[in-house]
Amino acid sequence: MKRMPGIVSGVVLTAILAGAVGSSTHAQTKSVLLSVELPDSPTAGARLFAQKSCVRCHSLGGGEPRVGPDLGRILFSGTVLDLAGAFWNHAPAMREKMQDLRIQPPTMTSGEMADIIALLTAYRYYITELGGPGSPSAGRAVFASKGCVHCHSVNGNAWEQPGPNLRRYRGRFSAIFLAQAMWNHGPEMASAMQGLGLKWPKFTGREMGDLVAYLQAGNGGSSEERVYFEPGSPRRGRQLFSDKRCLACHAIAGKGGRGGPDLGTRPRELVGSVASIAGLMWNHSQGMTAEFRRRGIPRVTFSGQEMADIIGYLYFVNYANVRGTPARGAQIFVDKCSTCHSIGSGKGIGPDLGGVPRLDDPIAIIAAMWNHSAKMEEELRKRGLPWPRLESGEAADLTAFLLSRRDTSAARPTTGASR
Template sequence: MFRGRRWRSASWPSLFSLRWPQFSHMCSSGYKRNGFGFRTNLRRNEMKLPRLTIAIIGIASGSLLAQQIQLPQNPLQGRIVFEEKKCIECHAIGGFGGTVGPDLSKREFFGSTLELASIIWNHAPQMNRKFRQLRMNRPSLTENEMLDLFGFLYYLRYLGEPGSVSHGRSLLTSKGCITCHMVAGKGGKVGPDLERVQGYASPLFMVQAMWNHGPAMQEQIKKTRMSYPILSGQDVADISAYLRQATTGSADMRMSPGNPAKGRTLFEQKRCVKCHLGEGEARITQPGLIRIDLKKGVTGVATLMWNHGLAMMARMKRESVDWPRFEGNEMADLLAYIYFLGFEDKPGDTQRGESVFRSKGCVDCHRQAGGGRGPDLATINRFETPIRMIQLMWNHAGEMEDLVITGNKNWPVLSTRDMRDLYAYLRKVAQK
């Protein structure tokens, strides 16, 4: 039945060692156990975690409704859903899995919740045909399972790409790092010898250490009249790859990929909210994070912070805010939270949503006051979140397709904007 490279549940390969080997030192010992932070005999009922729903304040308009972000505590938990619901039978990740559908780790996706929903919905008929051809049962998902699955798929790009050792070595010179730091017996002695600092073997530890030493590094840069080093996410991956090879210390220190729900708390505790809009706070002295291009992996998000270090330090002094320090897994958690802000959908237009509801033929089956083949959606008060709407649509897509075929109609193709506006409309109607 399995079409592709097989593995058993107890030996699911680690994404970190498989596709992103430079992140093998990023994970805690628990994550290294089977690559995802779970004991291999851990069942779903042992992993129930609360979800965090974040309201996003949208444009102030009567025709627009704000969307919401739902954050999974552990985005990698969705790999259990991916396996148990047999997505793995058709879709591979990093070359492991089925070959019927595309390898999901080879396609960049930095879109929102409803953008991903649009992609899946538009391919539902094709997937349904494959289910029938392969004599597979069409999987049904709960709201929590859908959230976990979406979080997992969105998280695949978070870890970025492997680093280049040779380019990392040259970057240490071109960015001026060896002016203060010694590596492989060459360089300055102002800062620590990076060859003996085990934590730098991980990109996340490297970013956290750089941030914590930011004020001291900025002072030294001013003294030596050096240019402030501007880094890309790939630069960090490359430097980390080289340092990991050059490091002689123990590599036992690891950091998990990050918990976005904990990151939200840190966003407030570290006083990021003093200047940055994360979730619709009223006071904004700098551009809100949801307005910044967050379509980047973890190192890309981290370098956004680093590259704005000088401006941030000046702002903090004016605002009497201390430079925040991060310990343990805090930087990873914060970066995971910032990354997931890109999962937010823009507010939908309820008026256009009603037009979509009619033009796409939804009204033919879902009529107000009944009379259609499907339920009156105005009586279903179940559209609190986009994930809930997506879950209902997915679970009924098979039945919907049968009705579309018998009615000699085309499957309603929905763009991201259509999905967004349709959700806004259904949410408004259901709240009446």
């Protein structure tokens, strides 16, 4: 079930379309939180990717070249709505190719759109290589400089070392697996380090990704036979986040405990790869362990799948917590949509966007735009107007604006407006 996005409380926008655009700096800068439902499983979109014919023109990370770009190789920057916006921006080109290939353009419910977007983002976060592949040789240097080499070997050599041989992580190994093992064994490693007078090493930038690449490859080996975990379920992760008592010390976007930092408002740090999130947890694990002790909370461990779910949750909750500025959206609406659409007055070539049922969350709006893109394109052509592209941040601003107007000017359906 979709919740109504909890937006626009206190933001008065009624006057904006009536010519007040740009007149109030306060309203210009005031942003609202758009809530996008957490996906249950990013892989649910895989089925749709085939069903909706995307697979006929796009591959997802490898495979033979197709008409459209490999969507597993594009690093979609920005938020979940920027990705939806990219889909919209390319609609005319895609439709043209669909016509050539006699593919019936698929229509999409907002739930389907959300699942497909989740699939595409899952690629971004599982495949660290997107930002540039992890480098085994750089990872080897990391392994030495962080002191792992004092206690672990990665070869078959039976060195007398305090820590277990890490050979078993070669190849069949994922960043999640390493994150989980490092987390679970943290306290023992800490005391071994203390014994040797070593400091708890911290990871920055790409170091964790490189370390993963090194352990996967072993000394000079190849990283061919990689096995990834089942992608985490952000929704299950949300449950674990409370079951494992993370919520006792961490808030998510303002809701939850104190003592640790808010983990729901960190798009810059937490919308990275699995390895970078794992690196953050490792970096802070000493501080956390101390806080666990202070409060008498038993330290928790994770199974691999649980770690995948938690990381999936932290990733998505930041990716999907999008802020939009309705006042900026109003300007976009004026510039790109108002030739054909009105809100509330009932006029226009296109439907009055205040009255269309079910446009009650940002993804639903983009899905509806896609579903009606053929007719919109025709009307644009007739008028010699360009396709109304949505640049970075604009999909969020525009949908924030449309939703705010619905709250004030439209009778929205009470229930059943679901995916």
